[in-house]
Amino acid sequence: QVQLVQSGAEVKTPGSSVKVSCEASGGTFSNFAFSWVRQAPGEGPEWMGRTIPILNIPNYAQKFRGRVTITADESTNTVYMELSSLRSEDTAVYYCARDRYLSSWSFDLWGQGTLVTVSS
Amino acid sequence: QSALTQPASVSGSPGQSITLSCTGTSNDVGGHNYVSWYQQHPGNVPKLLIYEVTNRPSGVSNRFSGSKSGNTASLTISGLQADDEADYYCTSYRDTSSLVFGGGTKLTVL
Numbered sequence: 001q002v003q004l005v006q007s008g009a010e011v012k013t014p015g016s017s018v019k020v021s022c023e024a025s026g027g028t029f030s031n032f033a034f035s036w037v038r039q040a041p042g043e044g045p046e047w048m049g050r051t052i053p054i055l056n057i058p059n060y061a062q063k064f065r066g067r068v069t070i071t072a073d074e075s076t077n078t079v080y081m082e083l084s085s086l087r088s089e090d091t092a093v094y095y096c097a098r099d100r101y102l103s104s105w106s107f108d109l110w111g112q113g114t115l116v117t118v119s120s
Numbered sequence: 121q122s123a124l125t126q127p128a129s130v131s132g133s134p135g136q137s138i139t140l141s142c143t144g145t146s147n148d149v150g151g152h153n154y155v156s157w158y159q160q161h162p163g164n165v166p167k168l169l170i171y172e173v174t175n176r177p178s179g180v181s182n183r184f185s186g187s188k189s190g191n192t193a194s195l196t197i198s199g200l201q202a203d204d205e206a207d208y209y210c211t212s213y214r215d216t217s218s219l220v221f222g223g224g225t226k227l228t229v230l
């Protein structure tokens with residue numbers, strides 16, 4: 001059974017960066033697209049961007065371009081999301097999510113979520 | 121990058137059918153068939169209900185169905201049950217190579 005296991009909660013100060021990992025265990029990794037979605041407290045989800053490990057070509061939501069970097073390590077079946085220049089509005093649960101199939105743009109598998117708190 | 125438009129709240133009684141709407145533009149909902157719907161109970165991860173406008177993943181009840189007309193997609197839930205009370209989000213592929221979520225609809229089962 002494939003699972004997406006994310007790294008633990010983080011507390012960061014404004015202006016710093018955070019890097020969240022997402023390990024895909026128990027199944028194929030490279031032939032899927034992996035997205036990052038965040039959800040601020042009491043808000044709806046927001047798509048940040050995605051990568052396809054086999055192609056190593058990320059694409060990002062316009063809102064986050066220049067601040068987010070999504071990478072994949074095929075040797076460890078792990079996808080990473082790094083967000084820089086953090087501000088309080090970035091406090092949210094960050095999820096990784098896997099496409100049903102390559103470029104289906106629908107997510108049938110989600111990580112458990114990683115709470116990132118930005119506070120001085 | 122504006123979100124897709126969903127009504128903030130909808131309510132229905134057990135056994136009823138209700139329809140949730142999701143309105144976008146010709147650059148997303150109207151121009152592509154990559155519309156999905158998710159159910160999210162409080163504290164839980166979103167669950168995929170519908171993909172590619174009308175398709176249900178295996179294991180999802182056939183009480184959930186999707187459709188689209190022009191720039192508006194819809195999710196219909198028939199035979200409403202107490203456990204259907206949750207937040208519902210639509211998503212759509214948007215030109216070029218991005219995904220947009222709706223603001224979400226809170227469904228209350230009376």
